[in-house]
Amino acid sequence: MSVIPPRAPDVEEASLYASHQKVYPRAVQGVVRRVKWAALILLLGLYYLVPWLRWDRGPNAPDQAVLVDMGHARLFFFWFELWPQEIYFLTGVLVLCAIGLFAVTSLFGRVWCGFTCPQTVWTDLFMWVERRIEGDRNARIKLDHGPRDRAWWRAKVIKHGAWLAIAMATGGAWIMYFNDTPSTSWAMLTGQASLTVYGFFALFTATTYVLAGAAREQVCTYMCPWPRFQGAMLDENSLVVTYRDWRGEPRGKPTDPDAGDCVDCKACVHVCPTGIDIRDGQQLECIGCGLCVDACDDVMKRLNRPTGLVAFETLKNLAASEAATKGMAPGPARLERGMSVRVAQKIIRPRMLVYVGVLGAAILLMMGAWLMRQTLTLTVLRDRAPLYVQLADGGVRNAYTLKLANKLRGELALSLVLEGPQGLRLLVQDAGLDAQGRPVLTTREDGITQWRALITAPEGLRLRGSTAITFRLLDAQGTSVARQSSVFLGPER
Amino acid sequence: MPTKIEKDSITGQMTTGHEWDGIKELNTPMPRWWLYTFYACIGFALVWVVLYPALPITGATGLLGWTARGALPAQQAAERARIEPMLARLRAATPEQIAADPELRGFALAGGRVAFANNCAGCHGAGGQGAVGGFPSLADDDWIYGGSFEAIQHTIRHGVRANESDEQRGIAMPAFQATGMLNATQVSDTAEFVLSLSGRSTDAAAATRGEALYAENCASCHAERGEGNRELGAPRLNDRIWLYGGDKAAVMRSIAYSRAGVMPSWQGRLDPAMINMLTIYVHALGGGE
Numbered sequence A: 001m002s003v004i005p006p007r008a009p010d011v012e013e014a015s016l017y018a019s020h021q022k023v024y025p026r027a028v029q030g031v032v033r034r035v036k037w038a039a040l041i042l043l044l045g046l047y048y049l050v051p052w053l054r055w056d057r058g059p060n061a062p063d064q065a066v067l068v069d070m071g072h073a074r075l076f077f078f079w080f081e082l083w084p085q086e087i088y089f090l091t092g093v094l095v096l097c098a099i100g101l102f103a104v105t106s107l108f109g110r111v112w113c114g115f116t117c118p119q120t121v122w123t124d125l126f127m128w129v130e131r132r133i134e135g136d137r138n139a140r141i142k143l144d145h146g147p148r149d150r151a152w153w154r155a156k157v158i159k160h161g162a163w164l165a166i167a168m169a170t171g172g173a174w175i176m177y178f179n180d181t182p183s184t185s186w187a188m189l190t191g192q193a194s195l196t197v198y199g200f201f202a203l204f205t206a207t208t209y210v211l212a213g214a215a216r217e218q219v220c221t222y223m224c225p226w227p228r229f230q231g232a233m234l235d236e237n238s239l240v241v242t243y244r245d246w247r248g249e250p251r252g253k254p255t256d257p258d259a260g261d262c263v264d265c266k267a268c269v270h271v272c273p274t275g276i277d278i279r280d281g282q283q284l285e286c287i288g289c290g291l292c293v294d295a296c297d298d299v300m301k302r303l304n305r306p307t308g309l310v311a312f313e314t315l316k317n318l319a320a321s322e323a324a325t326k327g328m329a330p331g332p333a334r335l336e337r338g339m340s341v342r343v344a345q346k347i348i349r350p351r352m353l354v355y356v357g358v359l360g361a362a363i364l365l366m367m368g369a370w371l372m373r374q375t376l377t378l379t380v381l382r383d384r385a386p387l388y389v390q391l392a393d394g395g396v397r398n399a400y401t402l403k404l405a406n407k408l409r410g411e412l413a414l415s416l417v418l419e420g421p422q423g424l425r426l427l428v429q430d431a432g433l434d435a436q437g438r439p440v441l442t443t444r445e446d447g448i449t450q451w452r453a454l455i456t457a458p459e460g461l462r463l464r465g466s467t468a469i470t471f472r473l474l475d476a477q478g479t480s481v482a483r484q485s486s487v488f489l490g491p492e493r
Numbered sequence B: 001m002p003t004k005i006e007k008d009s010i011t012g013q014m015t016t017g018h019e020w021d022g023i024k025e026l027n028t029p030m031p032r033w034w035l036y037t038f039y040a041c042i043g044f045a046l047v048w049v050v051l052y053p054a055l056p057i058t059g060a061t062g063l064l065g066w067t068a069r070g071a072l073p074a075q076q077a078a079e080r081a082r083i084e085p086m087l088a089r090l091r092a093a094t095p096e097q098i099a100a101d102p103e104l105r106g107f108a109l110a111g112g113r114v115a116f117a118n119n120c121a122g123c124h125g126a127g128g129q130g131a132v133g134g135f136p137s138l139a140d141d142d143w144i145y146g147g148s149f150e151a152i153q154h155t156i157r158h159g160v161r162a163n164e165s166d167e168q169r170g171i172a173m174p175a176f177q178a179t180g181m182l183n184a185t186q187v188s189d190t191a192e193f194v195l196s197l198s199g200r201s202t203d204a205a206a207a208t209r210g211e212a213l214y215a216e217n218c219a220s221c222h223a224e225r226g227e228g229n230r231e232l233g234a235p236r237l238n239d240r241i242w243l244y245g246g247d248k249a250a251v252m253r254s255i256a257y258s259r260a261g262v263m264p265s266w267q268g269r270l271d272p273a274m275i276n277m278l279t280i281y282v283h284a285l286g287g288g289e
């Protein structure tokens, strides 16, 4: 970089940074839009209502169907209850979601982005509010470019107020997934909630407001990693939003006999929430929301032309139609020819088999793990300082900490038996004894109890080095319900 | 090599003017707010460095004067206030009452573990295992001054030969050879007898000779058959636990030059609640008496 070369005078200086171009998406009606409304109502409904669902969990656990209980380190999901050491189930669910997302994307393109992604859903809702208050595309452009008069202030204050209200409802609902909903809602309303609660409430309100109100399509384009690598899931058999250029080109007036079907009305561009032109082909910015499909179909219907100039289409079919109509003049013959070579989407392909296979294996694995999940576990920790204790009469004693985790409702009284060399004496501090003189460990309901056990090898037993022993818990019927092996240590010589 | 900025004919986009091996880079501009976010982060970092201790220089505290260490006393005070009601209950209760109340007992065990690690583990070991050479194990079933709650608490409160409390434990054992009370052969014979008390003597004749010497010099404290005496803190000699080592050389050394362990008195140093917690913890360690 020693010499700065002269630049061509006709080329303007290119900046590495561009100022943000505001997008003014227009309202649109149609099939896709109706599906999107339905998805929006369903998803937001679930989001806001689920924390209110009650679930009877007994006296010592919160009666909420879905709850991440940080304080007690529990995750409740309807009939599932996860303890911290089982958090891998959550990892498993996330893995399932990821593979499911891969499979769906490879079949139907970016349906996640376009229809269900929270960023899309809330942005959609915010845009709807914006439209109700400031009017549709043209009205909004006019408002923003017009004077800062009363009408402008009125519209902006109402809009931002409404946005803030939605953002607060969103932030508030998020808190309820981590706290008991009725009591926490009340506490928040009456100013009694903790600073942490208000802090997170403010945080999630702010992020909703900024992301759905201001950042919008920029989140998808610049922040979200998914668009960057979802291309790896797509192939020529995936359904993606495409412009059938073989049919639309060359663009021209509706009256022009030499023009294709695209009348260059830019309806598809104006409705696009990311502000792109789908006629330029596949683009990173396109979230696959399909609103341009609705917009163009509307135009085509009004022109009495077949719909589907912009459509959900596989790239394979697009290429096939393109090849079949090469060199043909615009008109009904070209259209018919192009559509006739299309084939049904190929669903079963190696990639899908791999996804479905992995998905199935993961589901089986998770189900197996869940079925084998222990609801009662005994953990034995050997005292290590000292490894063993020399007793006055020549015996040797080891100490153990027993942890008994009961993941179910109800308390249990279990007898502890020791399996190992005959003659070992077992004492559990603070434990009662059953009829046979065995220590009885009582469990708390849905909790952990801890006991200290002392095992003594009397002088005559002379256990040297390490000896395997096993703790076993028996229920009232004498059935073994939990076991844990450990060792008994004595002097080496 | 920089080349000229030009329009790329295929994409219609401008290039950055960078070229590597014939490959030119397209200029795909970042949004400007992204740049501003970056600047804001730099600004934030600068403010942080000025206000908080961010520089790796000793004594550089930042304009606010805040340090993690400086904030510690307030956090400790808050934590203390949080557990104070529990400590008050522990202070008011006797060890027996604490042991009978599962909630208090659990708290005492947890607190006692920490107090033990902070104050006692230096001599008695992390798990109370002690060490040969005068640091008694607290995890065994041999209690020199008794293993009841009361006895343990008394030892903790008043210490052993620390000359800090009138009620301290322990009296001194004479140094029999150093003071000329016994000669070397007599010390050896006495040691043989002491070993015979736990069945480990290898020289019956010497042990027999030592028996009379023991009765005359040692039995007043360690009792006739080496049962020891808790009042005086004279350890049992007829068991398998040897505070200063149980081989003949160690026993001879004990007789010839005497032994005397020292433990500070913790009364006045530790909160009564903490002494109660330690009592419960130490009692549980060795199973108590």
Ligand code: SF4
Pocket (backbone or CB within 6 Å): A243, A248, A261, A262, A263, A264, A265, A266, A267, A268, A269, A279, A295, A296, A297, A299, A309, A310
């Ligand atoms: S809406 Fe349809 S006709 Fe209008 S510009 Fe877009 S593709 Fe062309």
Ligand code: SF4
Pocket (backbone or CB within 6 Å): A241, A268, A271, A272, A273, A274, A275, A276, A277, A278, A285, A286, A287, A288, A289, A290, A291, A292, A293
């Ligand atoms: S190009 Fe069409 S499908 Fe893609 S984001 Fe825009 S409107 Fe949605």
